[in-house]
Amino acid sequence: MLDLKKITESVQKSLGNVTKRIIICAGTGCVANGSLKVFNAFIKSADELGVKISVELKEEKGKTNLLSKSGCQGFCQMGPLVNILPSGILYTKVKVEDVKEILEKSIKADEVIERLCYNDNGKVCKGQNEIPFYQKQSRMVLKQCGVVDPENIDEYIFDGGYRAAKKACIDMTDKEICDVVLAAGLRGRGGGGFPTGKKWDLTRVQQRDKKYIICNGDEGDPGAFMDRSVMEGNPHSVIEGMIIAAKAIGADEGYVYVRTEYGLAVERMKKAVEAAVQKGVLGKNIFGSAHNFTLHVMEGAGAFVCGEETALIASIEGKRGMPSPKPPFPAQSGLWEKPTAINNVETLATVPLVINYGADSFRQLGTPQSPGTKTFALTGQVLNTGLIEVPMGTTLRQVVFDTAGGVTDEKGKVDDKNFKAVQIGGPSGGCLTKEHLDLPLDFDSLKKVGAMVGSGGLVVMNQNTCMVKMAKFFMQFTQNESCGKCVLCREGTRQMLLMLEDITEGRADENTLTLLEKLAKAVQVGSLCGLGKTAPNPVLSTLRYFRDEYNAHVKDKRCPAGECSNLVNYSINDKCLGCTACARKCPVGAIAGTLKKQHVIDTVKCIKCGVCLDTCKFNAVVRG
């Protein structure tokens, strides 16, 4: 039988011989920036310099340094990240050329290489605990992401893993588990905010021979990657949450449904399930209890609507991912008509924390109605993009100006006056503006202003973002993704998109806005599932908060943000010194001119990408 204590002791023993630990972030962002090359450079250079390095945690003869890959450490824009323990040094933007120096100075000796540290306005931050981006967060669910090796189950166990599952399987009844989760006030992190304990209890009371638990890892929201990071960085926490959920509802089989676009998450989830089966964490009589649990990993095939639970179930059954009316709820009749509980990745990864620390302790963070923490994918025009986790109820101001380090302008410089709006909750969500900066981010207060937590995508926009174009973007998305079952969703979103196109391309009049609003409300009412019901949200919330901008497009045929290409023209004025920089950067060769003479833009060829404007150092390119 699985002996957690023995594994922990064995890891402890192996770690005893480890002098230093070098953890390289291998989340998608850092990999894109070349972190795997850095990883390989460490192995090669260590060899050359005679530094002993192991890439696997096992008992070694004599002292060694451990080099491992981790999941997303969150600070994506600063990648590749290299973390050195126990000193806690964090190096940012590490290149292959830096590796030798790191080995010489930081591994052989204990020196800090300042130029590789994060620089906060002139202050060198040596590690995570000195970097404002991390200081302002409360990492609970993400705590182990970026530390434990996601491909090593022993490390997870060493770090306290599978204790909650054991406790739930052996010491708790199904009802007790539901009660604790309900008392903790854990609400679904997928966006809806439904009480998890209640969902489980509804499934638990069904008297049926077979039940299922499903983890929804479909995360189709553009601009969100929290679930991806958890699955990549700490897949065992999701499995542990599923074991607990399965026990609570009385299920012996489960599915992790992962987006196919998330190749690394699929791979890591599969490896984690295999490892868990080998250790006996999954299978029959888990931890010597009467509880059996088999877990499958299923890859999605690219359909946003599959985030909708009934659609997700249909696709596991091998059908088109179309939602069906509720009731019956999946809790009563779900996968193959058996009672089924579907939870989001982050929710399930939070469950072990609730079981380990208890309901009261869980409630210490967050608000009374929305306890705990929430991860957000912070993107757009801010200094520090990445993955963050803050207590529920943190204000938008704190997130944007403290954690994210402020709003940036087109050239990437911080300029807080440039703040325009935050789009929250993806295509189902809405916009927040300056007046909402002190609004606490939690399920209920966001709902009140016509937005929602959604899956937690936070896209910060500056003055150069056109809100109408933004609304059109989301409409395009939901229109593409509509499964087509409901007429209002299928045709209504299409008409809404056409109207938005008319607006951004200068063909609309004031009636268009009235019609658009009317239709938006009809789509909300006339659609069956969450996709259609929430599809008009971005339009309605931008119409509510940025009416002026819509009016400018409609009445004056002008795009104030300068983004709608039909309503914008680029030209070069007499400030031009003829440096040719813009002509060289222009991707379509639309700029002509000779050296030291004023250049001209060919408006027919111009694709209005604005690269010339960004390139020109003399403010000679004008957008009008």
Add this chain to the structure above:
Amino acid sequence: MEAGYSKFDRVCQIIEENNYDKSKLIPILQAVQNEYRYLPEEILAFIASSLRISPARVYGVATFFAHFTLKQKGKHIIKVCDGTACHVKKSTNLINTIKNKLALKDGEFTTKDMLFTLETVSCLGACGLAPVMVVDEDVFGQVTPDKVIQIIDSILKQEAAQ
């Protein structure tokens, strides 16, 4: 003729591995697409009869999900992310630049020489590096229009050298 038969060998194997289970239709189509790089019509029909389901159902599933493609794709696949974050960071410019560079007209996604296919994807989940683009297996972050040209040129150069 022989080639025609061997074409079905792999699909037979895939169906067998999935125990002729019709609920495994999506994993089967995925494996088939990995093998053939698209879903040829005759293979869809073959899958339908093997699983004893209607060709309409197979076709329905194959056309419903964005990941599946019924058309042959080019040798190099350029995926431009048009998720929210990338969109805010002007991914449209990248798409226009690529279309221009590859001389793709509206509604065309694959170049005539079958060398490139351009796709836009809803979100790659690397939003911190927006705008993002994936060429074959390589992810490029914080891409600019002139960087796109460089990337395509370097592929063209490699192709010419072969």
